[in-house]
Amino acid sequence: MRTVNMQEAKTHLSRLVQAAADGEPFVIARAGKPMVKVVPIETPEPTEARRVGFMAGEVSVPPDFDRMGSEEIETMFESGG
Numbered sequence: 001m002r003t004v005n006m007q008e009a010k011t012h013l014s015r016l017v018q019a020a021a022d023g024e025p026f027v028i029a030r031a032g033k034p035m036v037k038v039v040p041i042e043t044p045e046p047t048e049a050r051r052v053g054f055m056a057g058e059v060s061v062p063p064d065f066d067r068m069g070s071e072e073i074e075t076m077f078e079s080g081g
Contacts, residue, residue: 002026003034 002024009016009028016026016038025039062068 001037003029005032006030006035
């Protein structure tokens with residue numbers, strides 16, 4: 001793996017980052033001591049687009065879903081556990 005000093009990294013950052021993105025990671029060193037390794041971010045392959053509404057009519061949500069269990073939760077908090 002290639003090692004570059006801090007000054008070279010500053011001068012050629014754009015080129016070095018592109019090389020890392022293309023699969024050529026490198027190390028930046030200060031005074032000969034390796035400090036950081038620059039590697040490409042692994043991005044997942046694009047997946048099939050999500051289809052909004054594809055389960056319409058197959059799922060039902062009760063009208064009080066945001067309040068379900070609220071009495072039990074309040075009781076637990078009031079009793080301390």
